[in-house]
Amino acid sequence: MSGFFLEIITPEKTFYRGEVESVNIPSLGGACTIMAGHQPMVFATEPGTIRITADGVTREAFMSEGFIEVRPDETIAFAQAVEWPEDINERRAAEAKERAEEQLRRNRSAAEFKLNQAALARAFARLRVKNRSGRDS
Secondary structure, X not given: OOOEEXXXXXXXXXXXXXXXXXXXXXXXXXXXXXXXXXXXXXXXEOOEEEEEEEOOEEEEEEEOOEEEXXXXXXXXXXXXXXXXXXXXXXXXXXXXXXXXXXXXXXXXXXXXXHHHHHHHHHHHHHHHHHHHXXXXX
């Protein structure tokens, strides 16, 4: 199977760089699977699970909001945060989830509501990736 070049960049580091067979990315319109020769496009992501398949092996990671540029021979993803399950601090993610839920209950303004909703989505996605990897070990 032919592949393509994938690069995933966060403000702190290059998370991934290499040839892959496919990548499944959480987007605002639902998950999007990209393979070699995909139609060029740019789209926004939402917090969730990214699945990277390289050399016949699929790995999952947490990916926060960002955007993706797809070209026929390469895909570049920019995200606020991307973490492998083993790098996720489960206690910190659970605490972030609790803080976001409390802030949502207070619901002071529409802007605060949206920020807290995004924080809650990130926390849930981190916990989902972390817990799923624990079952696979």
